[in-house]
Amino acid sequence: MIDILLSLLILTGAVFTFIGSLGLARLRDFYTRLHGPTKATTLGVGCLLIASAVYFSVREEGVSLHEVLVTLFLFITAPVSAHLLAKAALHLKVHSLAPEPEQARNEEQIP
Numbered sequence: 001m002i003d004i005l006l007s008l009l010i011l012t013g014a015v016f017t018f019i020g021s022l023g024l025a026r027l028r029d030f031y032t033r034l035h036g037p038t039k040a041t042t043l044g045v046g047c048l049l050i051a052s053a054v055y056f057s058v059r060e061e062g063v064s065l066h067e068v069l070v071t072l073f074l075f076i077t078a079p080v081s082a083h084l085l086a087k088a089a090l091h092l093k094v095h096s097l098a099p100e101p102e103q104a105r106n107e108e109q110i111p
Contacts (some may be wrong), residue, residue, distance in 0.1 A: 006055055009047050009051035010051050012042065013043075013044045013046070013051065014048070015044070015047060016040045017044030017048070019044075020037055020039065020040030020041030020042075020043075021037075021041060023035060024036035024037055028097060029095065029096055030089055030094050030095075031042075031096050032097070036087060037082075038079065040074065044073060045074060053065075053066075088101045
């Protein structure tokens with residue numbers, strides 16, 4: 001039973017990590033590329049770390065908290081770093097494929 005749980009967590013983690021990496025490589029501008037590693041890859045690495053924690057908790061005596069602490073640190077730091085990167089890109093006026101809000105509002109008013 002534990003083997004099925006571990007296999008499911010590892011496969012889920014691998015799929016999410018691959019999708020996040022693919023998004024980082026394939027998306028076209030900085031802001032959309034930022035979502036790949038911060039959303040999908042974080043969830044994928046979290047699944048892999050939880051699988052590792054379950055495996056070593058079952059294999060050895062006691063609970064393996066190292067992986068849980070790394071997962072907690074990852075889930076705290078990834079959104080913060082993504083927010084800081086996005087704010088820095090906005091400050092540097094990095095080009096985006098999405099229209100600016102004022103430009104979009106003016107386009108809606110023109111018939």
